[in-house]
Amino acid sequence: MSTITTHILDTALGKPATGVAVSLEQNSTEGWLPVAVGKTDLEGRVKELTPEPLTPGHYRLVAEIGDYFAAAGRDALYVSAQIDFVIAEAGSHYHLPFLISPWSWSTYRGS
Numbered sequence: 001m002s003t004i005t006t007h008i009l010d011t012a013l014g015k016p017a018t019g020v021a022v023s024l025e026q027n028s029t030e031g032w033l034p035v036a037v038g039k040t041d042l043e044g045r046v047k048e049l050t051p052e053p054l055t056p057g058h059y060r061l062v063a064e065i066g067d068y069f070a071a072a073g074r075d076a077l078y079v080s081a082q083i084d085f086v087i088a089e090a091g092s093h094y095h096l097p098f099l100i101s102p103w104s105w106s107t108y109r110g111s
Helices: 065-071
Strands: 005-010 022-029 031-039 057-063 081-087 093-095 100-101 104-107
Touching: 005 022, 005 057, 065 100, 081 100, 081 104
Parallel strands: 005 093, 005 100
Antiparallel strands: 022 031, 022 057, 057 081, 100 104
C-alpha cells in the first residue's frame, strides 16, 4: 500500500501557500472517483491526505490554486493545478509538491 503527501509553495512570495484545497481522485471504469480531500496548513502541507494506504492505480492530485490567489486579491491564470500519476507498485510513499505562482506552476517527486 502507498501513501501520498503534498506541499504547496507560493514561489512569487517565497512562502508556503496556506488554506489551499487539495483533492485526491482515482481513475476507474466509472470515471474519476474521490479518495480524499484536505487543506494546506500554515506550512503549506497536507501531511495526512490519504486516510488509508493506496493500492496501485491511476490517480490525480488537484490543488485549487485559483481560489487561493483570488482570496488574496491576486489575479491568476490557472484555476487548478493537477498532478496525474500512476502508482505501479504498492508500498511506496509519494510526496508530490506544487510550486505555484499566479502565472505558472510545476511539480516534482519529493522525498
